[in-house]
Amino acid sequence: MKKSLKVDKHFAPCPVDEGDELFPNGIFVFNITKLLQYIQQHPDSFTLEEAAVSDFPKAFSSINESHLDSVDITVPVVVAEIALGRYNLIDGHHRLEKARRSGMSSVPTYRLGVEQHIRFLTSKKAYVTYIGYWNDKIKEGK
Numbered sequence: 001m002k003k004s005l006k007v008d009k010h011f012a013p014c015p016v017d018e019g020d021e022l023f024p025n026g027i028f029v030f031n032i033t034k035l036l037q038y039i040q041q042h043p044d045s046f047t048l049e050e051a052a053v054s055d056f057p058k059a060f061s062s063i064n065e066s067h068l069d070s071v072d073i074t075v076p077v078v079v080a081e082i083a084l085g086r087y088n089l090i091d092g093h094h095r096l097e098k099a100r101r102s103g104m105s106s107v108p109t110y111r112l113g114v115e116q117h118i119r120f121l122t123s124k125k126a127y128v129t130y131i132g133y134w135n136d137k138i139k140e141g142k
Contacts, residue, residue: 004135005114011127014120023090025082027126032091035078035120039110046116048076051109053100056089063097073099076108080117083137087111 016022020033039046077092089096092107099107114134121127 004138005118005131007128007131011124013123013127016122021091022122025088025090027123028130029122029126030080030090030117030120031122032078032120035117036091038120039078046110046112049109049111050106051077051079051111052106053096053104056096056100058100063094068094068098068101071095071098073102073104073107076110078110078112080112081114083134084141090117 014031014034016031020031023030023032071094073095075095077095078090079087080090082088096107
């Protein structure tokens with residue numbers, strides 16, 4: 001069972017540089033560029049696995065059809081644990097859609113626990129709110 005999180009009063013939001021790719025989910029905005037750089041710099045801290053294409057909802061976001069042909073489906077997608085055992089795709093929507101259309105059954109995936117992705121939130125308010133959200137899910141057993 002996962003444990004509750006405590007607010008780190010020294011938390012510093014992940015900085016956003018011009019050109020960084022961000023994944024917004026309400027007030028929770030993750031810096032995907034910095035997250036991917038961190039994964040590349042610390043490969044032993046992350047496990048690469050295969051995830052079934054069918055595990056992902058079909059119409060999560062809009063797809064830029066003109067961009068679809070240029071994506072490399074061998075690059076892992078990234079999912080983040082947003083509640084106990086529940087993961088959301090935060091990077092790789094176009095790769096996943098291309099894999100789906102190509103008939104692939106699985107895609108390479110980095111599955112990040114809350115401790116691995118929370119540091120990439122871009123605001124202190126989002127960080128504190130996320131901890132409250134996470135802890136509420138722990139209490140509810142969800």
